[in-house]
Amino acid sequence: MRAFIFPGQGSQYSGMGRKILSIFPEGREYIKEAENLIGMDISYLLLDAPEEELKDTENTQVSVLSTSFLWFKYLEKNNVRPDFVAGHSLGEYSALLSSGVLSFEESLILVRERARTMKKFYGKIKGGQAAIVRIPVEEVKELVEKFSKEGVVAISGYNSKSQIVVSGEERILKEIAKAVKERKGRFIPLKTSLPFHSPLMKKAEEEFSGFLN
Incomplete structure (x- = not known):
């Protein structure tokens, strides 16, 4: 049996999407679709954004979800599929996405709104x-x-x-x-x-x- 466990916030780092996009170039099409859907420059976040910018929860959540999804699609393409999926916090959305409960589009919309809701409390919670x-x-x-x-x-x-x-x-x-x-x-x-x-x-x-x- 095989299980995939998806990461949550705190796992992001600058250049986090470079490796997967180099070995899975068709992933750029998924990213382009995502950018058109939610109006964020996800390519920049995955390839060039500095860590301080990625720490912004909206950038973090969209980036981690997108990177997790790309790795999942790459593994799926190579006939590596899980029997079970789970996730740490934000990673639960990646787990729902990989299991087919949510679409990539639905996941992005939910995660972005989740992040935007959290951002309302910046400065109010130390x-x-x-x-x-x-x-x-x-x-x-x-x-x-x-x-x-x-x-x-x-x-x-x-x-x-x-x-x-x-x-x-x-x-x-x-x-x-x-x-x-x-x-x-x-x-x-x-x-x-x-x-x-x-x-x-x-x-x-x-x-x-x-x-x-």
């Missing part, structure tokens, strides 16, 4: 995400419980037994970073622009739910 490694899960839970009394912070992802993602207010994450360092662990800020999967995103969640309905 926060982010970070991965904590080399510390047992129970200790991370204890830290989150302790610092949640001082502000908003939550566990937003269990990537593995030794890598937990936390999201929350910027000032609280700084305090957790100090505590992690004292415990000889690693605190790795993620390349995301908002505290995704935390209570701070509740209003954005409600607004996007209204769009879906």
Whole structure:
């Protein structure tokens, strides 16, 4: 059996589409269709945009979805197909796309609107995400419980037994970073622009739910 697991925000990097477009040139036709549909210069985002520009959640989400889709189509062309699909957060849309539940056009429209809804909260929410490694899960839970009394912070992802993602207010994450360092662990800020999967995103969640309905 074979499973494809698609990435979410934080996996983007400058030039992320160069390799796939070099080995799958017909992918440019998909990108052209996408650009005509949503009016974004996706070719630029995949080939030339600097990392700081890609960090903008609208650019991030469209770029990651598009790159994931191109790799999926390339593998499909070479008769490599999954038995199961899954995704991390944004990657769930890529999973739905690859399984045929959503079309590429539907996925792009949904992801762009999802990102635009999130962008409305730029400047209103001072926060982010970070991965904590080399510390047992129970200790991370204890830290989150302790610092949640001082502000908003939550566990937003269990990537593995030794890598937990936390999201929350910027000032609280700084305090957790100090505590992690004292415990000889690693605190790795993620390349995301908002505290995704935390209570701070509740209003954005409600607004996007209204769009879906």
